[in-house]
Amino acid sequence: MTDHLPESAPPDDIAEAFEALRGEVSLTRRAVEGLTAARERVPDYGPTLGQMAQALKQATEGIDRIERSPAARLSPAALADEIRKASVEARAEDRALLREARDGLTRSIGRIDGVIDRGQAADRQLRRLIWSGVGGALGGILLMMILPGAVARSLPASWHVPEWMAARTIGLDQRAAGERMIATSEKSDAEGN
Numbered sequence: 641m642t643d644h645l646p647e648s649a650p651p652d653d654i655a656e657a658f659e660a661l662r663g664e665v666s667l668t669r670r671a672v673e674g675l676t677a678a679r680e681r682v683p684d685y686g687p688t689l690g691q692m693a694q695a696l697k698q699a700t701e702g703i704d705r706i707e708r709s710p711a712a713r714l715s716p717a718a719l720a721d722e723i724r725k726a727s728v729e730a731r732a733e734d735r736a737l738l739r740e741a742r743d744g745l746t747r748s749i750g751r752i753d754g755v756i757d758r759g760q761a762a763d764r765q766l767r768r769l770i771w772s773g774v775g776g777a778l779g780g781i782l783l784m785m786i787l788p789g790a791v792a793r794s795l796p797a798s799w800h801v802p803e804w805m806a807a808r809t810i811g812l813d814q815r816a817a818g819e820r821m822i823a824t825s826e827k828s829d830a831e832g833n
Contacts, residue, residue: 706712711719792801800814807817 711722714722788805792805795801803814803818806821807814810817810820812820
């Protein structure tokens with residue numbers, strides 16, 4: 641500032657110059673104080689920077705692992721071939737599992753069909769047995785109705801088998817049965833006239 645003042649400057653100009661200098665020094669002092677105060681008010685970024693450094697270290701390690709992996713070293717075409725091979729192997733395993741499940745299911749269905757066939761065969765056998773029993777019973781009844789009369793008539797008359805059978809049927813001795821049969825026969829003849 642003194643460079644701009646003439647050598648024979650009036651005292652008022654010198655006072656003004658000192659006053660201007662005093663203002664500039666005051667302004668400079670406040671600026672320096674403000675910088676010091678600002679430095680004191682600056683927060684401590686040490687923990688945050690430490691966390692950022694740790695995260696950056698972990699990210700770097702992750703990138704290093706990715707770069708060391710065999711897949712990262714492959715070209716896109718080679719990677720596509722590896723993926724295709726892996727998918728073929730996975731599908732082959734799936735096909736084998738499906739085939740095994742289908743075979744197991746087929747065997748189970750065969751067993752169920754066998755159980756059902758046995759059950760149906762048992763039902764058919766039971767029905768045949770019932771029909772055979774009913775047919776045998778009816779045949780036996782029919783045979784018992786026809787056979788004794790035919791046998792009794794084929795035997796000699798001196799054996800008196802028809803009379804004996806009639807007495808047994810009525811539940812009396814032969815004499816009482818004969819009398820009763822004669823009485824019934826006469827009564828039937830009288831009613832018929």
